[in-house]
Amino acid sequence: xxxxxxxxxxxxxxxxxxxxxxxxxxxxxxxLALIGANGAGKTTLLRAIAGAHRPAAGRILLDGADxxxxxxxxxxxxxxxxxxxxxxxxxxxxxxxxxLVARASRRSGPWTVERVLDxxxxxxxxxKAYAGSLSGGEQQAxxxxxxxxxxxxxxxxxxxxxxxxxxxxxxxYQSLERLIAEGMTVLLVEQDLGRALRVATRVACMxxxxxxxxxxxxxxxxxxxxxxxxxxxRDVARGAAS
Amino acid sequence: MIWVNxxxxxxxxxxxxxxxxxxxxxxxxxxxxINLAHGDLAVLAAFLVWLLVAxxxxxxxxALFVVLAAMAVLGAVxxxxxxxxxLRSGILVPLLSTFGLSIVIENLLFAQFGADTRSLAxxxxxxAYDSWSLTNDIYVGQLSVLIxxxxxxxxxxLQLLLSRTALGRALRATAENPxxxELVGINSRAVYxxxxxxxxxxxxxxxxxxxxxxxxxxxxxxSQLIFAFEAVVIGGLNSLWGTLIGGIVLGVAQNIGAQLxxxxxxxxxxxxxxxxxxxxxxxxxxxxxxxxxxxxYSP
Numbered sequence: 192x193x194x195x196x197x198x199x200x201x202x203x204x205x206x207x208x209x210x211x212x213x214x215x216x217x218x219x220x221x222x223l224a225l226i227g228a229n230g231a232g233k234t235t236l237l238r239a240i241a242g243a244h245r246p247a248a249g250r251i252l253l254d255g256a257d258x259x260x261x262x263x264x265x266x267x268x269x270x271x272x273x274x275x276x277x278x279x280x281x282x283x284x285x286x287x288x289x290x291l292v293a294r295a296s297r298r299s300g301p302w303t304v305e306r307v308l309d310x311x312x313x314x315x316x317x318x319k320a321y322a323g324s325l326s327g328g329e330q331q332a333x334x335x336x337x338x339x340x341x342x343x344x345x346x347x348x349x350x351x352x353x354x355x356x357x358x359x360x361x362x363x364y365q366s367l368e369r370l371i372a373e374g375m376t377v378l379l380v381e382q383d384l385g386r387a388l389r390v391a392t393r394v395a396c397m398x399x400x401x402x403x404x405x406x407x408x409x410x411x412x413x414x415x416x417x418x419x420x421x422x423x424x425r426d427v428a429r430g431a432a433s
Numbered sequence: 434m435i436w437v438n439x440x441x442x443x444x445x446x447x448x449x450x451x452x453x454x455x456x457x458x459x460x461x462x463x464x465x466x467i468n469l470a471h472g473d474l475a476v477l478a479a480f481l482v483w484l485l486v487a488x489x490x491x492x493x494x495x496a497l498f499v500v501l502a503a504m505a506v507l508g509a510v511x512x513x514x515x516x517x518x519x520l521r522s523g524i525l526v527p528l529l530s531t532f533g534l535s536i537v538i539e540n541l542l543f544a545q546f547g548a549d550t551r552s553l554a555x556x557x558x559x560x561a562y563d564s565w566s567l568t569n570d571i572y573v574g575q576l577s578v579l580i581x582x583x584x585x586x587x588x589x590x591l592q593l594l595l596s597r598t599a600l601g602r603a604l605r606a607t608a609e610n611p612x613x614x615e616l617v618g619i620n621s622r623a624v625y626x627x628x629x630x631x632x633x634x635x636x637x638x639x640x641x642x643x644x645x646x647x648x649x650x651x652x653x654x655x656s657q658l659i660f661a662f663e664a665v666v667i668g669g670l671n672s673l674w675g676t677l678i679g680g681i682v683l684g685v686a687q688n689i690g691a692q693l694x695x696x697x698x699x700x701x702x703x704x705x706x707x708x709x710x711x712x713x714x715x716x717x718x719x720x721x722x723x724x725x726x727x728x729x730y731s732p
Contacts, residue, residue, distance in 0.1 A: 243616055267618035275616065281609045284602070292602040296618030341618050 192255055194219045194376050195240070195271075195345050200249030202232070202239045209235040211400035212249070217345065222377045224387035224408065227397035228420060233380040234276055236397070237347045240378070241273035242266040253345070268296040270344030274351060276380075278334040282323030286314055286333050289322050293340035300342025307336035310366050328359025332366070339370075346370075348379035352386070364390070384416060398422045434570045435692065443688035445573065447681030448581030449646070453639035453661035454668075455588055456632035458676045461665070463608040463628040466516055466527045470535040472658030474633055475640030477538055478504050479553070479649045480546060482641050486556045493556050497641055501634050508633030509626040517625065535654065542651035553644035561645065580642045584680075587635060588673050595673075604628055663706040666713075682709075 193216035202210040209232040217223045225233045238244040240251055242263030251259045258266050280289050290304050308315045311332035317325060322333060331351055338346060351367070352360040364386065371377060371390065381387040387394060388408050396404040396419040404411075404419035417423075457471045468474075478500055485496035515534065519526040554561035557576070564572040595601040603624050607614040611621040643649055643657060660683065668679025683702050690701020 241616060243612060262620075263612075263615035264618050264620045267616065273616050275613065279610065279613045281606050281613070283609055284605060288602055288605075291599070292606045292614075292619070293617040294599065295603055295620075298618070337617055 193217055194221075194254055195378065196250075196252040196255075197236075197240065198250045198252070200236065200239060200251065201247045202235050202244055203247050204235070208247075209400055210239065210246070213397075213400070213402055215395060215402060215405070217376060217378055219344075219376055220374050221393060222371055222379070222391045224391035224394045225378065225380045225397060226382070226384060226387050226394060226416065226420065231397040232400040233397055234349055237273060237349050237378070237380060238275075241271055241347055243273065243275075264296065267341050267343075268298055270298065270342070271347065272338035272341045272343035272345070273347040274331075274334050274338045274349060276349040276353060278330045280322035280325075280330055280333055280337070282321065285319050285321055286325070286329075287318045289333055289337050290340050293337045296341055298342045302339045302342050304340075307339055310339070310369065311336055313362065326359070327355045328362060331355060331359070331363050335363070335366070344376060346375055346377045348377060348381075350380050350382060352381065352383060384413065384420075388413075388416075396420055434568075436689070438571045439688040439692045440685050441567075441571065441573065442577070443685030444681050445577040445581045445684070446688065447664075447677070447684030448584035449577075449639070449642060449680070450660050450664040450683055451588060451677040451680030452580065452584040452635065452642060453657055454664040454676045454680055455584075455591060455673055456635035456639075457658075457661050458665045458668075458670065458673060459591065459628060459635070460632040461670060463604055464512075464516065464520065464527075464625055465524065466520065466531065468632070469528065469531040469658065470538060470654075471531075471632075471636050471661060472656070473535045473538040473542075473654030474504070474507075475636040475643060475657055476649055476651070476654045477542065478637030478640040479644035480542055480551075480651075483551055483553055483556075483644060486553065487551075493553075500641070501637055504633045504637040505630040508630040511633070512626045512629035513622070516629065517622065539652050539654060546651060548650060550648040550650040551644070552648045553641070554646075557645050576642075576646055580646065583638070583642070584677065587638065588677050591631070591635075592673050600627070660702070663702065667706055667709045669713075 195217040197213060197215045200210055200213045201208065213236060215223070225236070227233050235244055239246045242261060246259065250257055253269055253271060256269070258269055258271070261269070281292065284292065287304060290307055308318070313329060314332050314336065317329055322330065325333065335348070335351065351363055355363065368390065379391070388411065391408045394406065394408045394411055394416065395402050396416055398419060399422070403422070404415060453475060457468060460466050460468050481500045481503065482496050485491045485499060486493055511534070515530055516527055519530040560576050563575045565575060565578070566572045595604060603614070603619045606617070607619060607621045607624040614621050614624070664680040664683050665676055666679070667682050668675030668677065682705060686705040687698045687702040690697030693701070
């Protein structure tokens with residue numbers, strides 16, 4: 192059974208329908224990359240899965256249990272953690288406090304401050320620094336570490352490379368790849384197509400609120416993805432998806 | 434020597450103001466609510482303690498703890514049923530709804546207890562007027578010292594709670610961003626309810642001390658609120674130690690004003706408040722423009 196199942200999900204921002212009947216599944220240990228242009232509905236989909244956005248219709252199942260009606264903090268307790276786009280640390284709190292505050296759901300698991308520091312060694316000297324004073328890369332590492340502190344079964348990553356220097360992106364992805372090797376289940380949104388195809392086991396491309404292309408990352412060509420991404424020759428994309 | 438005395442008494446009075454103000458400060462810090470019913474909640478607690486002690490014959494301390502427990506529940510219920518809803522409608526609605534709550538509490542107290550002024554002074558025996566003499570000229574009231582000590586202890590406790598405990602971290606995280614706090618597993622509604630409960634309990638402690646050191650009546654709340662509010666603004670929002678300093682500055686200013694002129698008590702207090710407020714506005718706009726400059730020049 193899949194760890195996460197999304198069924199016919201619809202989500203709106205007022206009159207704008209951002210997600211239009213999306214269904215997807217993520218199996219335990221799988222890395223699903225969501226790609227798509229700005230405004231395709233990726234972030235809204237992730238936020239709906241995490242409980243930060245109330246869907247208009249559809250269901251979200253975690254390990255077969257319906258979590259659609261649960262508030263965000265209850266979903267965290269069930270094992271869903273989101274690293275939001277833009278990182279959103281608590282700037283008036285130290286790195287250590289940002290990590291410790293995520294123990295609120297008291298979910299048991301292997302993650303401790305020490306283990307986060309092992310995964311992101313660049314945070315070690317910055318532990319007592321206020322999150323507002325960190326560099327972008329350090330902020331992103333703290334944001335991922337904070338999500339890990341909730342001991343998630345499913346990690347949702349929204350554009351972790353956004354606004355980071357290339358070297359910082361590289362460092363974040365090195366740490367992520369170690370996590371993935373340890374068997375973490377991840378659903379990530381990534382603008383960098385090459386990186387998404389390399390990290391993910393499966394790729395889904397969103398266009399205007401729908402998934403228009405989905406398949407194993409290894410079997411997918413850049414051309415297929417590019418066509419789906421821009422909505423060129425939709426018939427070709429549909430053919431590849433089926 | 435008379436000035437030393439006035440300053441000392443002002444510092445002690447400042448402890449009382451800080452006690453009243455810390456709940457106001459906490460509620461604004463965590464929920465961005467300016468609770469206009471804060472003074473009335475203090476007076477309500479004073480009436481409840483008075484009811485149990487003077488009417489019910491209970492000893493003071495047990496009565497106080499019963500009332501504090503009841504006020505904690507009241508604070509949480511108030512948050513869940515009223516403030517939480519009003520917060521969803523923008524920043525003005527909580528202001529209006531706490532203003533409404535203030536009127537409701539005042540008039541319920543008036544309907545129940547009438548317009549008589551009352552005091553808990555008889556219930557605390559000689560503590561109401563006993564004093565220690567420091568020199569031949571300077572005496573400090575034991576109750577004033579007790580209030581000051583309780584205020585400092587309460588503020589220290591709250592500060593430690595906020596900086597050292599998991600609940601404190603959850604409170605601060607929720608204060609910074611309730612939506613993101615939810616995403617790291619914090620039940621923001623429960624945190625808000627706890628913050629409201631703590632704030633109302635501190636108001637109740639302040640109200641009980643008001644009842645011991647002076648008199649209270651159903652409409653006494655707003656005049657207490659204004660001092661608490663001034664202490665918070667003088668000391669700076671979001672800082673509990675600032676609230677203590679603000680209370681002390683206000684208390685000292687009032688006492689020095691009263692020494693200068695019999696009408697000076699309130700005038701001096703309000704003047705200091707307005708001066709600090711004006712200075713803050715000027716400084717903050719200057720600070721903002723400087724920050725903007727720095728941001729423009731940084732790469």
